[in-house]
Amino acid sequence: MTKKIVALAGDGIGPEIMTAGLQVLQAAAESIGFSYEVEELPFGGAGIDAAGHPLPASTLRAAQAADAILLAAIGSPQYDNAAVRPEQGLLALRKELELYANIRPVKIFDALKHLSPLKAERIAGVDFVVVRELTGGIYFGDHILEERAARDINDYSYDEVERIVRKAFEIARGRKKRVTSIDKQNVLATSKLWRKVADEVAKDYPDVTLEHQLVDSAAMLMITHPAKFDVLVTENLFGDILSDESSVLSGTLGVMPSASHSESGPSMYEPIHGSAPDIAGLGIANPVSMILSVAMMLRDSFGETAAADRIEQAVEAAFAQGILTKDLGGQATTAQMTEAIISSL
Numbered sequence: 001m002t003k004k005i006v007a008l009a010g011d012g013i014g015p016e017i018m019t020a021g022l023q024v025l026q027a028a029a030e031s032i033g034f035s036y037e038v039e040e041l042p043f044g045g046a047g048i049d050a051a052g053h054p055l056p057a058s059t060l061r062a063a064q065a066a067d068a069i070l071l072a073a074i075g076s077p078q079y080d081n082a083a084v085r086p087e088q089g090l091l092a093l094r095k096e097l098e099l100y101a102n103i104r105p106v107k108i109f110d111a112l113k114h115l116s117p118l119k120a121e122r123i124a125g126v127d128f129v130v131v132r133e134l135t136g137g138i139y140f141g142d143h144i145l146e147e148r149a150a151r152d153i154n155d156y157s158y159d160e161v162e163r164i165v166r167k168a169f170e171i172a173r174g175r176k177k178r179v180t181s182i183d184k185q186n187v188l189a190t191s192k193l194w195r196k197v198a199d200e201v202a203k204d205y206p207d208v209t210l211e212h213q214l215v216d217s218a219a220m221l222m223i224t225h226p227a228k229f230d231v232l233v234t235e236n237l238f239g240d241i242l243s244d245e246s247s248v249l250s251g252t253l254g255v256m257p258s259a260s261h262s263e264s265g266p267s268m269y270e271p272i273h274g275s276a277p278d279i280a281g282l283g284i285a286n287p288v289s290m291i292l293s294v295a296m297m298l299r300d301s302f303g304e305t306a307a308a309d310r311i312e313q314a315v316e317a318a319f320a321q322g323i324l325t326k327d328l329g330g331q332a333t334t335a336q337m338t339e340a341i342i343s344s345l
């Protein structure tokens with residue numbers, strides 16, 4: 001059956017990397033006879049421009065009815081002081097689709113090892129997954145801004161913590177069977193709850209080791225001993241920060257994909273980085289984060305494991321040939337990087 005994919009290119013470099021992702025999808029799909037149709041819709045700043053809202057009603061309806069959603073990036077300095085911001089559309093879409101589980105894998109391509117800001121011995125063996133809670137916490141509590149004071153409410157229920165921690169344990173079972181739960185339980189009530197829930201969930205997974213780590217020292221360990229991690233699970237805000245930190249182990253934000261899952265509806269796949277306004281329109285954005293998001297979609301939403309593996313191998317092969325975009329110290333344009341990946345496919 002033909003699969004329906006909604007593509008949200010968004011803002012900044014979004015349209016450039018979405019084009020790349022869809023080209024790779026087409027090449028991969030042709031080779032395996034995967035039948036799909038793509039509906040491209042406005043979202044983020046492009047949604048505000050087209051319909052006055054970062055998540056236009058028609059975009060939301062199409063996303064709800066899709067088999068999977070691809071999102072490139074949203075955000076633009078032009079909305080920095082506006083009443084409605086592109087980011088609100090992203091948060092609303094995650095909430096509407098109940099995409100509570102954001103999976104951000106961190107693996108260093110062999111051909112990029114020398115580009116890591118860390119010494120080779122520190123990044124040897126790095127292969128972990130950040131499991132970020134995506135629909136709760138301080139992102140979705142009240143935000144109260146007064147003239148001379150402000151408050152953001154961090155709110156988590158037992159059930160919200162339980163389902164994301166359970167997800168992390170399930171993922172760990174298919175990997176090295178180690179979960180690191182990250183919190184700030186020496187200060188925060190939400191973190192005390194988080195740690196208690198993690199301990200309780202762990203009882204159902206005697207084959208998986210659970211350890212707890214405070215978020216500040218976890219940030220340090222990610223630089224000093226990144227290879228010690230297998231599956232990290234943490235709340236929304238900590239996951240946002242730690243995943244950007246972990247992405248640069250491979251030398252750039254531009255190669256890290258993510259998947260966001262709900263309990264039943266369509267999943268969404270997106271790079272972890274933003275719209276990179278500083279390089280938008282120059283044709284030099286690294287498309288690999290988007291292309292690897294396409295691979296995650298093929299694997300997680302459509303069970304096309306071999307096609308997903310082949311895309312990942314094609315990326316590695318292109319890097320190994322020395323085809324690198326500017327963020328990795330190379331000269332390749334977005335289009336040249338994409339062509340190299342497609343020809344390796």
Ligand code: NAD
Nearest residue numbers: 073074075076253254272273274275276278279285286327
């Ligand atoms: P950013 O991730 O957009 O950019 C940070 C730096 O990384 C910039 O120097 C940028 O040029 C570089 N970079 C990012 N992706 C790259 C790529 N694929 N290739 C080459 N270089 C790349 O973060 P920012 O500048 O803090 O935020 C810009 C806007 O993006 C803001 O409006 C922010 O809210 C938004 N944002 C959106 C998402 C999303 O759509 N999921 C994620 C993060 C930030």
Ligand code: IPM
Nearest residue numbers: 075087090091240272273274
């Ligand atoms: C991300 C982004 C978003 C977040 C912003 C754009 C709202 O940084 O996807 O990591 O903070 O979740």
Ligand code: MN
Nearest residue numbers: 240241244272
């Ligand atoms: Mn982020």
